[in-house]
Amino acid sequence: MKGIRKMQVTKLENIKKGSSYKNTVTFFEEDGSRKDVTGATLWWVLKDNIDDLDAAAIHKDSYSPYGDPTLGEFQVNLTPAQTAAFVPGKKFTGFVLLEASGEEWDFLDGDIILVEERVLISAS
Numbered sequence: 001m002k003g004i005r006k007m008q009v010t011k012l013e014n015i016k017k018g019s020s021y022k023n024t025v026t027f028f029e030e031d032g033s034r035k036d037v038t039g040a041t042l043w044w045v046l047k048d049n050i051d052d053l054d055a056a057a058i059h060k061d062s063y064s065p066y067g068d069p070t071l072g073e074f075q076v077n078l079t080p081a082q083t084a085a086f087v088p089g090k091k092f093t094g095f096v097l098l099e100a101s102g103e104e105w106d107f108l109d110g111d112i113i114l115v116e117e118r119v120l121i122s123a124s
Contacts, residue, residue, distance in 0.1 A: 018084040020077070025095060027072040034072035037065045039100030042074040050092045058091070 025042060027035040046059035054060065059082065066075035097105040 016083070017086065018080050020080055021083060022078075023076040024066065025074045025076060027097060034070070036070045037072050037074070037097070037099070038069040040065060040069070041098045042076075043096040043098065044076050045094050045096065046086070047092045047094070048089075052092075054094075054096065059086070 025044075027037060029035050042063045042065075043054070044059075044061050044063070045054050045057040047054075047057050061076070061078075061082075063074045063076060066073045095107045097107070099105075
């Protein structure tokens, strides 16, 4: 079985508190081809501490593949109510890909600085 080589995500930056936000996440195989994510679910988690379990996340959402699942893409959508609930301070974000087979892949994307007017992320 092929393993996932990498995940590409647009930085979660300039998210205005109380506004909607969309972000595309793409998965690739070890050979660089796009991963077929048919039947998979993507979880996006926001945590207070990098070592927190996903169950303790302050925000967690699941997403189905976006468009053609053979292209390995998901689209993360945050609603105005979700972004309005974010509390300022340093947070950590990660993604979990749960394949239809039950195999799970965890990716730590980076740390987020949540500020009153916008949310910023820096690559780790």
